Amino acid sequence: MAAEPDLKIELGKQGVFVTTISEIYNWGRKNSVWPMQFGLACCAIEMIATTMARYDLARFGAEVFRPSPRQADLMIISGTITKKMAPQVVRLYNQMAEPKYVIAMGACAISGGPFKQGYNVLKGIDRYIPVDVHIPGCPPRPEALIHAFMTLQAKIDAQPLTGEDRPRHLDAAAQGEFPIPVQGAHDLEPPVNRLVWPLPAPAVIGDSENCG
Amino acid sequence: MKSAEEILAAIQSALPEVKVELVVNASPSQQHSLRLDPASALAVAVFLRDDPTMGFDYCSNATGVDWPDKEVTEKVKVSKVVDGVEQLVEEPVKRIQSGYLEAVYHLFSMKQGPGNEPGPVVLRMRTVNRTDQVQLPSLTPVWRSVEFQEREIFDLFGIVFTGHPDLRRILMWDEYEDHPMRKDYVDPDDYEYEPTPHDEVLKRAEEHKTKTAEVAQ
Numbered sequence: 001m002a003a004e005p006d007l008k009i010e011l012g013k014q015g016v017f018v019t020t021i022s023e024i025y026n027w028g029r030k031n032s033v034w035p036m037q038f039g040l041a042c043c044a045i046e047m048i049a050t051t052m053a054r055y056d057l058a059r060f061g062a063e064v065f066r067p068s069p070r071q072a073d074l075m076i077i078s079g080t081i082t083k084k085m086a087p088q089v090v091r092l093y094n095q096m097a098e099p100k101y102v103i104a105m106g107a108c109a110i111s112g113g114p115f116k117q118g119y120n121v122l123k124g125i126d127r128y129i130p131v132d133v134h135i136p137g138c139p140p141r142p143e144a145l146i147h148a149f150m151t152l153q154a155k156i157d158a159q160p161l162t163g164e165d166r167p168r169h170l171d172a173a174a175q176g177e178f179p180i181p182v183q184g185a186h187d188l189e190p191p192v193n194r195l196v197w198p199l200p201a202p203a204v205i206g207d208s209e210n211c212g
Numbered sequence: 213m214k215s216a217e218e219i220l221a222a223i224q225s226a227l228p229e230v231k232v233e234l235v236v237n238a239s240p241s242q243q244h245s246l247r248l249d250p251a252s253a254l255a256v257a258v259f260l261r262d263d264p265t266m267g268f269d270y271c272s273n274a275t276g277v278d279w280p281d282k283e284v285t286e287k288v289k290v291s292k293v294v295d296g297v298e299q300l301v302e303e304p305v306k307r308i309q310s311g312y313l314e315a316v317y318h319l320f321s322m323k324q325g326p327g328n329e330p331g332p333v334v335l336r337m338r339t340v341n342r343t344d345q346v347q348l349p350s351l352t353p354v355w356r357s358v359e360f361q362e363r364e365i366f367d368l369f370g371i372v373f374t375g376h377p378d379l380r381r382i383l384m385w386d387e388y389e390d391h392p393m394r395k396d397y398v399d400p401d402d403y404e405y406e407p408t409p410h411d412e413v414l415k416r417a418e419e420h421k422t423k424t425a426e427v428a429q
Contacts, residue, residue, distance in 0.1 A: 083384075084383070084384065084385050117412075119390075183387050183388065185387060185388065186389065186390055187402065191402050
């Protein structure tokens with residue numbers, strides 16, 4: 001990254017290996033992302049298939065699914081999040097140690113999917129916790145999950161260790177814990193965490209200028 | 213397999229004091245059902261399970277139905293002065309037929325085996341209204357299999373089963389107050405972000421937009 005690529009190659013020819021702290025640090029991080037052993041619905045079946053011999057997620061350094069949030073780096077939201085389950089998902093996310101990442105797998109985890117208008121389904125987990133990679137699909141194929149995983153690796157690899165864009169675990173002021181929604185009389189309260197889901201209301205619905 | 217009429221006749225001869233009514237299904241399936249009086253439902257259920265000619269030992273399904281209040285128009289003869297002469301005139305009168313909640317049970321007989329086909333024996337029970345008198349006797353003491361299903365009916369329709377061993381919500385959380393499968397259930401106004409609204413969602417999203425615009429003003 002910081003080292004000049006040409007100089008690096010030239011020195012390499014002379015038998016000198018040059019690297020930077022951030023390069024080797026991120027290389028280590030991106031190749032040992034351990035997911036949490038945690039399935040929510042039918043997408044979990046595809047997630048399990050991804051870890052098995054045919055697709056073999058172990059090639060990417062993610063072979064160990066940890067049954068404890070304390071030992072996991074990655075939360076794969078694999079399936080529908082019901083409003084009854086959402087507080088537990090946020091709690092598990094809070095219990096994970098930094099650095100931690102989230103892949104929202106499938107239509108339900110992104111937006112509620114086919115159950116969006118249901119009375120008991122959360123319209124996407126990104127309303128409560130920050131999501132790094134979204135994968136569409138119902139369910140996404142294992143290749144799509146692997147692609148999401150590689151996208152996450154690329155994201156980790158590109159993170160500078162200092163400055164504005166440094167990862168959360170190197171930023172003492174960054175928000176580490178996210179409020180757990182309370183199960184209220186009619187809905188989850190609050191229905192959305194504004195700090196992680198700052199999406200505005202859709203500009204103009206059914207307006208002529210937007211339809212064209 | 214006995215028809216609903218035969219079962220009704222058997223119940224009436226065995227338990228003459230009990231009120232049971234045949235609910236006719238006019239569709240081609242002809243799947244008639246038996247409407248039990250909540251006061252005597254338990255006695256009928258025990259008879260259907262234990263009588264050797266019946267032997268309905270398996271309740272495969274219990275579910276709920278919501279029948280909201282509906283307006284019915286009836287023709288009533290009213291004496292009226294028409295052109296100076298008193299006449300009997302038929303006039304349409306509108307009246308509100310009060311709604312009720314219904315629990316439906318599907319019975320099969322394992323003892324009688326494959327001769328049991330086709331289809332279940334359907335039992336129905338109705339509450340008095342949809343608001344305060346929503347109690348029905350639980351059939352869990354008779355068929356243990358309906359324990360969770362009666363909890364689900366309680367959760368989603370709000371029928372209170374008296375005599376149920378563990379009547380709690382099963383799908384929604386305990387703090388929840390609504391009964392989402394009722395026809396008049398309105399889901400929370402969570403239509404802020406609808407990237408591809410259409411039909412009902414479009415309507416709700418527009419309502420949400422005007423509402424938030426009013427609040428902002």
